[in-house]
Structures are given as C-alpha cells and as structure tokens.
Amino acid sequence: MKKNVLFFTGLLVAILISIIIYLIVRKPVHDKDIYFVETDKVFNEYNGTKLIKNNLIKRQEIQKRVMDSMLAEIQVRESGINISSLNEEQKVAFLAKRNAYTRLMKEYQEKNEDEFQQSQQALWIQINQYIKDYGTENKIVYILGANGTGNLMFADTSYNITKPVVEYINTRFEGKH
Numbered sequence: 001m002k003k004n005v006l007f008f009t010g011l012l013v014a015i016l017i018s019i020i021i022y023l024i025v026r027k028p029v030h031d032k033d034i035y036f037v038e039t040d041k042v043f044n045e046y047n048g049t050k051l052i053k054n055n056l057i058k059r060q061e062i063q064k065r066v067m068d069s070m071l072a073e074i075q076v077r078e079s080g081i082n083i084s085s086l087n088e089e090q091k092v093a094f095l096a097k098r099n100a101y102t103r104l105m106k107e108y109q110e111k112n113e114d115e116f117q118q119s120q121q122a123l124w125i126q127i128n129q130y131i132k133d134y135g136t137e138n139k140i141v142y143i144l145g146a147n148g149t150g151n152l153m154f155a156d157t158s159y160n161i162t163k164p165v166v167e168y169i170n171t172r173f174e175g176k177h
Helices: 002-025 039-045 047-080 088-137 162-173
Strands: 034-038 142-146
Touching: 034 039, 034 162, 039 047, 039 088, 039 162, 047 088, 047 162, 088 142, 088 162
Parallel strands: 034 142
Antiparallel strands: none
C-alpha cells in the first residue's frame, strides 16, 4: 500500500512538473503570432508606389502642357475672330480644333484612370507578396491589415509592425534583400 501511495505521489508530482514546464515553455497563441499593418501607410510609404506616382505625375505634366498649348491656340483664335464672319472651311477647321481638344482631354483622362488602376493593382500584388515573405521569414502566423473599414476595430499598438514591414518591402524593392 505504501508503494502505491509513493508511486501515485511520484506520478502526480511528475504530471504537475510537466504541466508547469509546458505552461512556462509554450508560446501563447497571441504572443508574436498575430500582428497588423496599417495598409494605407504601407501603400503610401512603399518606394514602388512613390516611383509609380512620380512617373504618373510627370506624364500628366507633359499632357497638361500639350493641352494648355492647344487651349491657348483655341482661345487666341476665338478672341481674335468673329465665328460668324468665317467662311465654311474656316469654321469647320476651327470647330475641328476645338473638338480635337475635347477628345484629347477625354482620352488623357481615361488613359490616366486606367493606368492608375492598373498600377495600383500591380503595386498591391507586389506589396502582398513582400508582406507574405516578411511573415514567413519572421515566423508570423497572421498579419492583419488595418485600413479603417472595420476589419480590425482595435489592436494594441505593440502589435503594429507597419514600420518594419515598410522598411522590409522597400529593401526588397531596391533589390537589397
């Protein structure tokens, strides 16, 4: 009987020690497994976004100069002439110039919107891949995106990894990693 009591006491102590060791050693689910990034900040601070935006702005500035030049020419013609005094051929040429201006303006706007949408989509594909790589390299289980739409209503700021993620994706973009 004494052997049984000693055996069960030893077994109980071993189980308790095992449980205590397990609780000390195991990593809690919420510790270093789930983080979040501020998606707008990641997108805007990504060097790829800055490069694309600068290229789009330069192209739009060139387009604006072309359009301003055409508009100035149209305005000069309008201010210096009386449309009713023009012959039919001159009226057609003048109206064609004005219509060309309107058509080109619309074409530029549509092209710029399409390029912006395509660029934004391509940037997000690249950013998402970099964030996935960051999570894999740092053994992170979840990286949530906080974008103000209610997907992530609150998180402790100590779990915000926006800054290191931006640094990581910019390093990857520059080809240094």
